[in-house]
Amino acid sequence: MSSSKSGYIAIVGRPNVGKSTLLNHLLEQKISITSRKPQTTRNNVLGIKTVGRVQMLFVDTPGIHKGQDKAINKYMNKTASSALKDVDVVVFVVDKVQWTEEDVWVQQQVANVSCPVIIAINKVDQINDKADLLPHLQRLSEALPNAELVPISALKNQNLDKLEALVTAFLPEGEHFFSEDQITDKSSRFLASEIVREKITRQLGDEVPYQTAVEIEEFVEEGRLITISAAILVERSGQKKMLIGDKGERIKQIGQQARLDMEKLFDSKIMLNLWVKVKRGWSDDERALRSLGFDE
Known part of the structure; x- marks a missing residue:
């Protein structure tokens, strides 16, 4: 019998790239709130998915954003950055072919992690000319040369099985942290x-x-x-x-x-x-x- 696998996966990215939608679709249940407005997520939300002998512990984080000196903005950035410590895999979500200053800022933080990184290029169903995707993929692979690239659509459930298979491959062997019917640690x-x-x-x-x-x-x-x-x-x-x-x-x-x-x-x-x-x-x-x- 194969041994069980378990580990933490941080879902990071700038505000409004679809991190919470991705978590909800991976879990096939809504536990993280979503809206079209950026900075909807304020706390790290843990989503637990157990499939057979594999337990994936996804951490949905607030969007990492620049500027804004209010205590709540500092709190949200600190919360998101703290999720990058002690995780087994990082899923860095980017929005279609957009690449902003805030994406660069997140990429610089992701570049410092020692665990495997997967870049999920989200909302690819909304890219009219797929030829636009190639230079973007090139830019991303240059920015984070060791990362795996996966084009997905969280909302349309496109390619999420491939993303999940990659995550599973990177997870360490180990006992499960939670019972198999638990989907979050939040009250x-x-x-x-x-x-x-x-x-x-x-x-x-x-x-x-x-x-x-x-x-x-x-x-x-x-x-x-x-x-x-x-x-x-x-x-x-x-x-x-x-x-x-x-x-x-x-x-x-x-x-x-x-x-x-x-x-x-x-x-x-x-x-x-x-x-x-x-x-x-x-x-x-x-x-x-x-x-x-x-x-x-």
């Missing part, structure tokens, strides 16, 4: 707060989502019913008004969409109560960030 409270945050991010314009956080104040399971109460923190009263919407319509919509996702995830009936609180400057206050669980 139900964390997952519930992330679902609410995703709906806010998808509903609102560019500015407000980055100045919101979700605090779960109650999570009570009684048989097949879970009662969840969550406070949405914003920085200014104008944002509170925007979040609530005309006659409370927007927050009602956010609540309905979040509840449906939670019912699917937790396989239970959900009673969800949401309200909005103004907490000025929370995103640049390290103590406030710690109280919201940002130092986990």
Whole structure:
């Protein structure tokens, strides 16, 4: 009988290249929130996939981005960079044939790791002229000569089997860390707060989502019913008004969409109560960030 394999795989890249979508499709289950807006992911999220004797522990990281001196941005960069230490494989996700300053910045960090690196060129289904891909592949192989290159489409599930086979080949032999039916190490409270945050991010314009956080104040399971109460923190009263919407319509919509996702995830009936609180400057206050669980 072949021995088992197990190891950690960091999924890294600049914001908005499709890291969370990739994790969800690899797991065939949604545990990492997604939106078209960059910097949706704030914490490292562990996704566990066990196939026979192989256990892959994928770490979805916040997008590594330059600039922005707020405490929350520094926290997100530190969180993403810390995932590069002590992993067995790095999957560096890039977006089609785009190559920006931020990609270069991530590449410089990835160049320092001692483990195998796979570059996943995502969204290749959106490249109209495939001839554009060749010079890009050339540039990537020059930037990271020892990396394996895999063109994929996370959203369309294209070539993910090849990516998974490569990851498996690189994993060390060893016992599994988690039971085979576990898909994440995150608590139900964390997952519930992330679902609410995703709906806010998808509903609102560019500015407000980055100045919101979700605090779960109650999570009570009684048989097949879970009662969840969550406070949405914003920085200014104008944002509170925007979040609530005309006659409370927007927050009602956010609540309905979040509840449906939670019912699917937790396989239970959900009673969800949401309200909005103004907490000025929370995103640049390290103590406030710690109280919201940002130092986990």
